[in-house]
Amino acid sequence: MKKQLLALVATLAVGASALAADPKLVINPDQPGPVIHRNIYGQFAEHLGTGIYEGMWVGPESKIPNVRGWRKDVVSALKDLKVPLVRWPGGCFADEYHWRDGIGPRNKRPIKINTNWGGVPETNAVGTHEFFDLVEQLGAEAYVNGNLGTGSAQEMSEWLEYMTGEGKSTLTDLRRKNGRDKPFRVHYFAVGNESWGCGGNMRPEYYVDLYRQAVTFLKTPEKNRPLFIASGGHDARTDWTEVLAKGLKGVPFDAISHHGYTLPTGKWEKKGSAVGFPEAEWISTLAHTQRVDEWVRKNTAILDQHDPARKVGFYFDEWGSWYDPEPGSNPGFLVQRNTLRDALLAALHFHVFHAHAERVKMSNVAQMVNVLQAMILTSKDQLVLTPTYHAFKLYTPFQDATSLPVRIDDNPVYKVGAVEMPGLSATAARGKDGKLYVGLVNANANQPAELTVQVGSTSPKAARGQLLTAAAMDAQNELGKAPQVLPQAYEAQAAGGRLTLKLPAKSVLVVAIEG
Template identity: 75%
Template sequence: MKKPLLALAASLAWACAAQAADIKLVVNADQPGPVIHRNIYGQFAEHLGTGIYEGMWVGPESKIPNVRGWRKDVVAALKELKVPLVRWPGGCFADEYHWREGIGPRKQRPVKVNTTWGGVAENNAVGTHEFFDLVDQLGAEAYVNGNMGTGSPQEMAEWLEYMTAEGHSTLADLRRKNGHDKPFKVSYFAVGNETWGCGGNMRPEYYADMYRHWATFLKTPENNRPKFVASGGNDQDTTWEDVLSKSVRFNFDAISHHAYTFPSGQWEPKGPAAGFPEAEWISMLSQVSKIDSTLTKTAAVLDRNDPKKRLEIYFDEWGSWYDPEPGSNPGFLVQRNTLRDALLAALHFNVFHAHADRVKMTNVAQMVNVLQAMILTSRDKLVLTPTYHAFALYTPFQDATSLPATIENNPVYKVGATEMPELSATAARGRDGKLYVGVVNSNATQGAELVLQVGANAPKSVKGRLLTATAMDAQNELGKAPQVTPVAYEAQAVDGRLTLKLPAKSIVVVAVEG
């Protein structure tokens, strides 16, 4: 009985191998598409929990090494990611933020209650000048979110004047008195945030009228005019984009959209960040298809109302959101970051690349210690999360030219009633001239083999990095050896075929040679 069973097992193994070999990724390098804007890899820092205070800002007097209050170790780690842009001060916090409370001597700034996040004291130590110092240290652009919820058109207009005015107005001179002679470079400015919810619970038609009203008074020198951003829809609702793109015609360059991912697919309960079954692994990753469909619908709306493609889509809040970490302040949005989050990020990147003609910015929520963070800190220590490493793998795609990439015979990954394509891929020509390919294997238990073809030819070799781990919820914890770190990866063509061997639950990004 043993011999037939062994023969059957060998036959099944061969059949699986043959099936895997038939999976093919075809990249058409002679059909360049839109540029993948570097700001698709943008970041988000909100006054929320320890996302800024403690996590990044410790103050100039701290014993933790810092530059003018910003932690050296955190800034150095973020610079390695080539962070292109930072959105600040929120989020929901932005619509209770009054900019005048965050300028001048820090010891004289008012202390308020952060009623949005955790009910803790907000001492306004990080304000306009500190934020621009951070983006300068990072070499990033500034995306400032204005307060429509509790502010006024005058307050918003005066903040822009304070930041951008060149002459000798009272506000420009106040900026100089506070230590910054030249105007700040404001690349992007949002008129409100989540106006459908925490930003005012508005209807889209009401907000569109408000936007037209407020935008009338938003004036800057022409050489320092930001791109103005309207607050758009949430999840799969594209009504906001439709109304705005039909009715607003000036000081209007982009529409934001927000969507988070929960294992349960619903707001409450969301599901745990770690210790989850495979059913929650696939339920999480499969929901990225909703992001793809939402962007497809949003692009269709804008193509109808804005055929010249003047308006851009900024997906400026996205990422994983789980039940609060036990023992933490629920308002601090503390959660663990695991291998699942790394794959979730990479799947988002592949979708954003596919919509690069309209999507020119996205912002993961958030940079440090909050939601799907890049970095976790505790006192003077830090750890790089799996999501950080996913961003690191994909840095070659910043400002790269997208290329069509098609997976033939893509297997279906299924757990219970939930299914999704097993493999996801993207390709682009980097600014360095190299052809880059990124592939995600979402299957938590099975590896895959993928034949890579560029046009009608097989590349000679590829070289890059691989990210995976043994457990679905593998994580990097403070004071412990990291479980999720990239390793070198390369493959050579054999008999005219180049095969990428993809472990279960993995991300591979490679440069194609030859």
């Protein structure tokens, strides 16, 4: 009996030791995967609240320093992010936007009501020419969302001719009259947006017929042919992907869009607060990325069945946190605070999209300025960079990098109540500069973590990069106050033949591995 008891104690000790094993980061540099397309770090600017007007566009006559109406400070900050792509004009707004309202002298453009977002006047001061001026200032690609909901195939066709036409026609002459001789470069064009909801409450079968009709007439010069995007589903839905993959064969069809937002409570009527939240809503928000991964997996598996050559992309072109609106703000403006939680949420989304880089060649965070999970917050002539901005900045080396297999052995479990998730998340890639980059997230709000690093069969010598963390879960950067969330330099050296990375609780780390 005594021997049996001793054996049981020994077994329990081994089990406890195994459970307490230090996590190990294992990277396989000799098994390169697909390229992580830079457009995974795409942005989204909709005519919504102060996301464009005031936030970015102040007009040429404004005392706020600007270039042809676009704020210099905002454009400079976005250029530092290497913004690769901007999606415009929506969103739900796109299916009520008529492009002719946004051309010609600004003081003669019609004023309409933005029925989707706050019921406020839409001046149409920002239209086609202004949008392309913005993307050209940023050095970004243009993603134009066409109006299928209240528009027509003819309207979209004429808009594309206006933007891309090279010869002499009434529309190209009109573009020249409005100040643009050279055609605009349209990289992506979507036929409708959220056609299952605000874009028309359609069935996917009906949308397929409308898409097939419309895309037949969307003609451009060959060298300026955009990739055509079909409006797909959202969240866990796969029916749109199934119907589109079957029904759009034989017509121009380059990608399906998909949308999915993160709500701490999972309930639209009471989403949860952007600040002052409990740890239960911290983990529910971050753990939601596991569902995003599942949505991508299920939808891309359907595409694999119908498109084994993987020519059709799966674009997650709206994602981000969505909280209850800031008290005292117009609920239709979708104003919310941005905290450290949002930075970790962004990084975890990047990891998901990297893991599916063969299909996911674009994603667009919602949105760039002052709306939802914004990069930048502005008020009059003031500007502040959000924690989400800094997360995007940390991950710029992953744009067009080559993904590498990575895993975390003995990954601790982070659990709060009934919700649990892996405590650590990792992604790895070979950058265009030849360096080996690793992105890490420690989701645990309380416990730091240490990982030993193995690259192939070797232990590297050092790691250098930047760390993002803060004392509080809801630490934020507020206008007119000292920022609480800023990147800090990070360095680790191997000791005793082992490289160990130390991650504080609730942190994001991006490093280049050396040796």
